[in-house]
Amino acid sequence: MWQWFHRLGSPRWFYQTSGKWLPWLGGITFLLLIIGLVWGLGFAPRDAKQGNSFRIIYIHVPASFLALAGYYVMAIAGAVGLIWKMKLADMVMKSAAPLGAALTFVALVTGAIWGKPTWGTYWVWDARITSMLVLLFLYLGVMALQHSYTSVDAANRASAVLSLVGMVNIPIIYKSVDWWYTLHQPATIKFTEAPTMHPDMFHPLLVMIAGFYCFYALVLILNTRSEILHRERRSSWVKDVVLQNQR
């Protein structure tokens, strides 16, 4: 029963199997993102209050979703690596950190760009923006720790411990930032998003979210594959793969 789990621990098995998934996953990702973007940017109705500027939501919301989900992916992979000493999980964790940081950055930047026409300013100390910024710092901390160790094994375990500590802290940080915000609520700026979205706007958003999830999986697998090749560079099967590609 646990055979698949043990097999998953082998980087070589993962490299070969994920190679077969890649064309499918890549195709689905490409299709979903194209459909979502064209539908959302071209055909969804204009927002009554915000006009066309609301359309950045089709990048902003999926990126924010995955920025947070990505931290959990990283931390859980780190935990699996710590508990079962699984090499693959360590590599997934290392690949997830820059990816999550990039998505958090995208969410922050698109939020700032969206904020200018809507709120009249690029940056507001809003609860959600502030917690996103903290999330970016958490990611950067894990990345910095990972890069500062020379031993690969120590780097993995240290950043796994840190990402687990971060995972325990994320709900606390989010709650406290929420609480802080309600205490200092600025009166002039309000989030003008409608409580419920019109289905015509919502459906392309769903497609984009699905597309971003596939995109995340795709990039994570690609990053992990290159990490596998790098770490296993001395093994004979990697040499075979490289030789095959050169031919």
Next chain:
Amino acid sequence: MGYGFAAILRRDLLLAFRNRGEIANPIIFFFIVVTLIPLGLTPEPSRLAEIAPGILWVMALLASLLSVEGLFHSDYRDGTLEQLVISPQPLYLMVLAKILAHWLITGLPLTLLAPVLGMMLSLPAAGYLPLVLGLLMGTAVLSLLGAIGAGLTVALRKGGLLLSLIVMPLYMPVLIFGASAVQRSVDGFSVQGPLAVMGALLAFSLLIAPFATAGALRVSMHG
């Protein structure tokens, strides 16, 4: 089981009292930085009073951060840490003892001196009690969380800056509740809420942080 705890606590306190200069450093830092605030912003009492709660808490946080860096450093360099990790005593309790000693040496003096600095920044009278109560619990939380970062970076040659990068995001809830307790009291509201949350943070990190620190130290020793 408590033997390791007591021995480490006694040893660390003894070491600290033999090097009294090092105890004074975070406190002097706290004083100097607070002196910079009126020089940089304004000496006007009414405006200082407005920002005093936040400034005092940010400074306490930085002072604690600077001192926590050395928590395991000398023990790592002379091999004591290795002996602790391989000794049959539970590492959780020994780490807890080191953190407690660190708090007694840095957090407690900072807490006791905070009212003086509050006076220099013309903090309104209502703010003193929540400031001291908040710092009493908050500096302990800062020591506990900082220990995790110190454990993770102790084996690195340039761990100091990295330590602050790692630990700062974890410090944010403490800062929020600590500073807001003082602010609320100055504004005439009840401070029970933020102080109760601070107590909860202390209880929770007391439970988790030594465990994570012990794990971090094991990583650092084997790495």
